[in-house]
Amino acid sequence: DARVTQTPRHKVTEMGQEVTMRCQPILGHNTVFWYRQTMMQGLELLAYFRNRAPLDDSGMPKDRFSAEMPDATLATLKIQPSEPRDSAVYFCASAGTGLPYEQYFGPGTRLTVT
Amino acid sequence: GENVEQHPSTLSVQEGDSAVIKCTYSDSASNYFPWYKQELGKGPQLIIDIRSNVGEKKDQRIAVTLNKTAKHFSLHITETQPEDSAVYFCAASSGGYQKVTFGTGTKLQVIP
Numbered sequence: 001d002a003r004v005t006q007t008p009r010h011k012v013t014e015m016g017q018e019v020t021m022r023c024q025p026i027l028g029h030n031t032v033f034w035y036r037q038t039m040m041q042g043l044e045l046l047a048y049f050r051n052r053a054p055l056d057d058s059g060m061p062k063d064r065f066s067a068e069m070p071d072a073t074l075a076t077l078k079i080q081p082s083e084p085r086d087s088a089v090y091f092c093a094s095a096g097t098g099l100p101y102e103q104y105f106g107p108g109t110r111l112t113v114t
Numbered sequence: 115g116e117n118v119e120q121h122p123s124t125l126s127v128q129e130g131d132s133a134v135i136k137c138t139y140s141d142s143a144s145n146y147f148p149w150y151k152q153e154l155g156k157g158p159q160l161i162i163d164i165r166s167n168v169g170e171k172k173d174q175r176i177a178v179t180l181n182k183t184a185k186h187f188s189l190h191i192t193e194t195q196p197e198d199s200a201v202y203f204c205a206a207s208s209g210g211y212q213k214v215t216f217g218t219g220t221k222l223q224v225i226p
Contacts, residue, residue, distance in 0.1 A: 004157075031212050043158070043203060043216040056213065091157050095212050101146060103214070105157025 002026045004106035006092050012112045018080040021109045023092030024073055031095040032075045033103060034060075034067055038088045046090075049075065082113045116141040118206050120217030127194050128225050135220045137204035138186045144208040147180060147187050152201045152219075161202075162189070194224045 005024045013019055025032050033048040047057035052069040060067065064086075066078045079086055089110050093103040117140040127133050139147075145166035150158035164171045164178045164187065171178050175194075180187040191198055201221050205214040 033213075042218045045213070045215075048213060050212075093157070101148070101163070101207070101212055102160045103148075103212070105150075105159065107155075108157055 002104075004092055004094050004104050006090075006106035006109050008109060009107060010110045010112075012114065013082055014114055015083055016081045017113075018078065019082045019086075019111060019113075021077045021090055021092075021111070023075040023077075023094075023106060025075065025092070025094030026096075026104055027073070029094035029096045029104070030072075031097075032069060033091075033093040033095070034075070034077050035091040035093065035105075036088045037091060037108070043091075046077070079111075082111075084113045087111055087113050116144060116206055116208060116215040118204060118215050118217040120204050120220060122220060123218065124221045124223070126223045126225060129194060129196060131194055133191045133194055133198070133222055133224075135189045135202055135204065135222075136186060137188070137206075137217050138184075139206040139215075140185070141206070141208050142185065144185075144206040146207040146214070147178070148205050148207075148214060149178060149189050150203045150205065150216075152203065154200075158203055191222075194222075196224050196226050198222060199224045 031050045034046040036044045046060040047067040069075045089108045091108045093105045095103045120137045148163035151161045152158040177190045201219045204217040207214040
């Protein structure tokens, strides 16, 4: 049963600390998305990659957030330094090429910055 | 960019009744409209989608309608069941189906 995995599932950290979230997309999927979900803003697209190349990261605060795909099986989202307003659930999703255009979401990382 | 509005934000229905969620979009070039269901503690999951060359699509108790002229689309759930309780998101995509803009979500509660 192919699925997207994310680690850690929960993270509590203090303001100013670095946070790294990891995502393993479904094998064979070539597009990876990072979303942030909060009660106030809903689901926001932070960045997405196709064939490991960043296509759009306009939704991401560039001064503290960075996203990379070191290889086809790993995507990372890093926040440095973290702030309380970064508290949210971060989802990774992956999609294959062509039809259907379904995005498969991981279970999310719940981040709390105190 | 695309802007998707979704209503209502919360919806309570009695088990067996129908539920309707409505969305509007701003970009007339949008041509793909998926609907996702998010259960508590999980990531969203695609339940149905429609493309701009189709006006309506049905899958068992779920149906979607699209009005391109008015730029709105709707999700209809008939004979609702308690397991339909979740948050539902509409979305729209243009110029490369994979990137979508999500609506703000509708929390559906089905009362047994």
